[in-house]
Amino acid sequence: MKPVDQTRIVVAGAGLVGSLLACYLGRRGYVVDVYERRPDPRTAEVERGRSINLALSERGLDALRRIELVDTVMAPALPMHGRMMHGVDGSLTFQSYSAAGDRAINSISRGALNATLLDAAEATPGVSLHFSSRIDAYDLAANTVTVDQDGDRAEVAADIVLASDGFGSVVRQTLESLGRVSVVTDMEDYGYKELTIPPRDGDFALDADALHIWPRGASMMIALPNPDRSFTCTLFWPKSGSGGLDSLTTPDEILGHFTTDYPDAVPLMPTLVDDYQFNPVGLLATVHSDPWQADGKVGLVGDAAHAILPFFGQGANCGFEDVVELDRCLSEVGDDWNLALPMYQERRRHNAEAIAQLAKENFVEMRDKVGSRTFLMARKLEHGLERVLPGRYLSRYEMVSFTTIPYADVVDRSRRQQRAVGAAAIGIVVGVAALTVAAVRRAARANAR
Ligand SMILES: Cc1cc2nc3c(=O)[nH]c(=O)nc-3n(C[C@H](O)[C@H](O)[C@H](O)COP(=O)(O)OP(=O)(O)OC[C@H]3O[C@@H](n4cnc5c(N)ncnc54)[C@H](O)[C@@H]3O)c2cc1C
Known part of the structure; x- marks a missing residue:
C-alpha cells in the first residue's frame, strides 16, 4: 500500500x-x-x-x-420553516416542517x-x-x-x-x-422548467420563510427564495401530452394556462412568457x-x-x-x-x-396531497405525537431533513411508528366501542326495570 x-x-x-x-x-x-x-x-x-x-x-x-x-x-x-400551499382560488395554507416550528431547511444558491x-x-x-x-x-x-x-x-x-x-x-x-x-435508469415522464418571480418594490414578492407549492394533482410548481429577493420557481409537469411542458407554445396559451391554474403567481411573473419559451426542459430520472x-x-x-x-x-x-x-x-x-x-x-x-x-x-x-384536508390533519396529528412523545416519535420528514439517521432506518422506523399509531387508533376505537356498548346495555337494563 x-x-x-x-x-x-x-x-x-x-x-x-x-x-x-x-x-x-x-x-x-x-x-x-x-x-x-x-x-x-x-x-x-x-x-x-x-x-x-x-x-x-x-x-x-x-x-x-x-x-x-x-x-x-x-x-x-435563507431558512424555510415550512411549506406554503397555494390553492387555485388563491388561498394560502402554511404548514411548518417541525412540530415546534423551529426547524428549517435552507435555500442555497x-x-x-x-x-x-x-x-x-x-x-x-x-x-x-x-x-x-x-x-x-x-x-x-x-x-x-x-x-x-x-x-x-x-x-x-x-x-x-x-x-x-x-x-x-x-x-x-x-x-x-x-x-x-x-x-438501471428509470426515466420519468415528467420534466422540469425554471421560471422567475423577481423582487417586488425591492422586497420578496412572497413569504421568504417558506418553500412555496402550487399542488395541481398531476403536476405542480414550487418556488424557493434567493438572496437577491427573487424566487426561482420550478414547474414539474409531464413532458408531453395534455398539461405537458410541450403543450403550450404561444404567449396566449402560456398566459391562459397560468391564469387558470396559478392565478396568484401570474401578476408576480413579468417574464413568464419569455422564461417559459426560452428556458430549457430538464429531465428527471x-x-x-x-x-x-x-x-x-x-x-x-x-x-x-x-x-x-x-x-x-x-x-x-x-x-x-x-x-x-x-x-x-x-x-x-x-x-x-x-x-x-x-x-x-x-x-x-x-x-x-x-x-x-x-x-x-x-x-x-407534493403535487397531489399537500393541499388536501386529510393530509393537513395527518400532519397535525404527527406534530401532536412528536410533542407528546418527544424523541420517541419523529415524522419521516423530520428524520430525513433534520437528522442523520440512515435513510433505510428512517423507512423502517416510520413503518414501525405507523403500525404502532394504527394499533393505538384501533385500540382507542375498540375501547370507545366497548364502553358505548356497555353504556347502552346498562341503559337498556335500567329501562327494563
Ligand atoms: C430541479 C432539481 C432540484 C434539486 N433540488 C435539490 C435540493 O433541493 N436539495 C438537494 O440536496 N438536491 C437537489 N437536487 C439534486 C442535486 O442537484 C444533485 O444531487 C447534485 O447536484 C449531485 O451532485 P454531483 O456532484 O454528484 O453531480 P452534478 O451536480 O451533476 O455534478 C457533476 C459534475 O461533473 C461534471 N462532469 C460530468 N461529466 C464529466 C466528464 N465526462 N468529465 C469531467 N467532468 C464531468 C459536470 O460538469 C458537473 O460539474 C436537485 C436536482 C434537480 C435536477
Whole structure:
C-alpha cells in the first residue's frame, strides 16, 4: 500500500459532490486532481434556467460542519420553516416542517455553494483543479482516464479514480460496458422548467420563510427564495401530452394556462412568457447502480452512483453523506482502499435506494396531497405525537431533513411508528366501542326495570 501522500487520486467532476470530495481527500493528505468538463463556474456565465438553488438540510450541513465550511455556506442561506400551499382560488395554507416550528431547511444558491467548495478545495494542499477538462474515457485495467482539455487529449494515470461526474457519468458507463456495474435508469415522464418571480418594490414578492407549492394533482410548481429577493420557481409537469411542458407554445396559451391554474403567481411573473419559451426542459430520472466500486481502485459517488428525484430535496445532501461515509471508512481501515471502497458501498447503497424510493413517493405527496384536508390533519396529528412523545416519535420528514439517521432506518422506523399509531387508533376505537356498548346495555337494563 502506497503512503497517503504518494497516492494519486483522480476525481471526475467538480460539481457539488466532487468539490466536497476533493476537500475531504486533500485533508487526508492525498494528491488529488479534479477534472471538470465545464469552465470554472466561479468566472463563467451561469447556464440559463438550470436548477439555480437547492434546499440544504442536516445531512449536507453535517458534511460541511466537519470541514468548518458550514458558516460560510450558511451566511447567505435563507431558512424555510415550512411549506406554503397555494390553492387555485388563491388561498394560502402554511404548514411548518417541525412540530415546534423551529426547524428549517435552507435555500442555497447552487453556484455559491459550488464556488465555496471549489475555493476550499483549491486552498487545500495537494488538491489541483483542472477546468474545461472533459474525461472522455476510462481504462479500468490501467486505471487511467483520458482527459480532453480544449482539444488536447492526454492520458492520466491514477492509483484511485473517484467518479463524481453526475447522472451521465462516463466512468460508470465504462464500468457498465465492461459488465462490472449493472445500471438501471428509470426515466420519468415528467420534466422540469425554471421560471422567475423577481423582487417586488425591492422586497420578496412572497413569504421568504417558506418553500412555496402550487399542488395541481398531476403536476405542480414550487418556488424557493434567493438572496437577491427573487424566487426561482420550478414547474414539474409531464413532458408531453395534455398539461405537458410541450403543450403550450404561444404567449396566449402560456398566459391562459397560468391564469387558470396559478392565478396568484401570474401578476408576480413579468417574464413568464419569455422564461417559459426560452428556458430549457430538464429531465428527471433515478439511477440505480450496483456495485459502486471495482477492484478497490475505482468508486462512484453522488449522482454518478445514485441520481434521485428532487422531491425530498436530498440529492446533494445524500451525495455529501457519501463523502462523509467514504472518509469514515478510510479512517476505520487505515486508508486501505481495497477495504474502504467495498465498505463504503456496503454502508451507503441501501440507504441511497431508500431515499430514492422516498423521493419518488414524495412527488405524489407534493403535487397531489399537500393541499388536501386529510393530509393537513395527518400532519397535525404527527406534530401532536412528536410533542407528546418527544424523541420517541419523529415524522419521516423530520428524520430525513433534520437528522442523520440512515435513510433505510428512517423507512423502517416510520413503518414501525405507523403500525404502532394504527394499533393505538384501533385500540382507542375498540375501547370507545366497548364502553358505548356497555353504556347502552346498562341503559337498556335500567329501562327494563
Ligand atoms: C430541479 C432539481 C432540484 C434539486 N433540488 C435539490 C435540493 O433541493 N436539495 C438537494 O440536496 N438536491 C437537489 N437536487 C439534486 C442535486 O442537484 C444533485 O444531487 C447534485 O447536484 C449531485 O451532485 P454531483 O456532484 O454528484 O453531480 P452534478 O451536480 O451533476 O455534478 C457533476 C459534475 O461533473 C461534471 N462532469 C460530468 N461529466 C464529466 C466528464 N465526462 N468529465 C469531467 N467532468 C464531468 C459536470 O460538469 C458537473 O460539474 C436537485 C436536482 C434537480 C435536477
